[in-house]
Amino acid sequence: MKEILSEFLGTALLLLLGNGVVAGVVLPKTKNHQSGWIVITMGWGFAVAIAAFVAGTAGPAHLNPALSIALAVKGDLAWGRALTFIVAQFSGAILGQILVYLMFKPHYDVEEDAGNILGTFSTGPAIKNPVSNLLSEILGTFVLVLTIIAIGSYDMQPGLGTLAVSVLIIGVGLSLGGTTGYAINPARDLGPRILHQLLPIKAKGSGDWSYAWIPVFGPILGGLIAVLVWSLLNT
Template sequence: MSEFIGELIGTMILIIFGGGVVAGVNLKKTLSEGSGWVLISFAWGLGVAMGVYAVGSITGAHLNPAVTLGFASIGEFPWAKVPIYICAQMLGGMIGAVIVFFHYLPHWKETNDPAVKLGVFSTGPAIPSTMANLISEMIGTFVLVMGLLFIGANTFTEGLNPLIVGLLIVVIGMSLGGTTGYAINPARDLGPRIAHWFLPIPGKGHSNWSYAWIPVIGPALGGIYGGLFYEAIFKTNGTIIFWVFSIGILLLFATALLQELKKAS
């Protein structure tokens, strides 16, 4: 199996389980309707673990452009392979979303709320606030990439690493997911959002393209900074790029704070 097919299949598996649990919890007349956030968080984590088990030995199982960029930014992954991995991840996300659509085929017409249908495919903020939402996605992905590097620095019983990665996703979802739905992965959001746009979903409404850039740019920035931060602090190998990123992120945080203070006044 090629690395392209591996990343495609791994990301597809992730979306089948992740998008599938959101559909099961939120679409009408499913047996799991209303099961809640805890079920969603655990299923996403286990879905990631299954994707890693499936293709980890073939591709390293990034399954996420932000992880690919984060690893490449510190020399843990060759830049020449980045476009191949990202294309595979995006395509895998779309295919996974199409499979979820067909699996829940009778339930779309039973669900009246277009936002609920979109939520099966892509994320959205609990409180719309551009800079705050961007920062939430950056923080979640920063923690993800840092966590993956922490896990990689330790020795586990053979075969246990994917499960630990899955638990990392669970805790990110439970702790940090309540603001934006924790995309923390451009392929998890943009790929299925494109599928939502072209699929014949009854009463689906718009695909919220005005928000779509946040779960792409936020995770990309957070993933890269997570890699740079780990390299600078844990390996004492700070570069000029790390310091430039640090200043830029501090400015983003300050801008977000000023915007929220202005709204509150």
């Protein structure tokens, strides 16, 4: 139960801080309005570190269904635990996004661009091209999961691996995130997208559901490919 709660709380913190920085940059009349992509990628990197440090006290701090599924396929995680983690991750993502919405509600009320509003909930492509967009999410998550597995193979001081993953998230965002906004996490994208559909936000527009499958299946495929490559390297 502690592991499940840690995944729930950790993912809630991840979304609160991660989409919090997006909301601050994108929505009007904030102190950090239009501060740019570097601020967003750095904010997400710090969000991962903070969430993982908190969740890691009681569990593995996956915070990402793609990682949990990959580790279950690899044999490092029982499928029963993986499924409970995934439920906790989706639930935590929704809670974190609710907190972002409540905090930034006055700024949502004056935002007139539906794309900006959706961008503070979920990711979207700079240029919509399903094949290219899917490849972007596959590659980003491949690098993420492969590197996390590799980091786990080193004998590091407690906490150093968490900081390394934070740097990894920043690196993926800077190098590979500009095409789709680098969801690389199904819970991070789908949970808030569902919430966007339900909340009574003025001028919110559609949830772009025709795109929504890409940041779900792309990360899962990327994680599975990472496990396959790791097994080829270490057999």
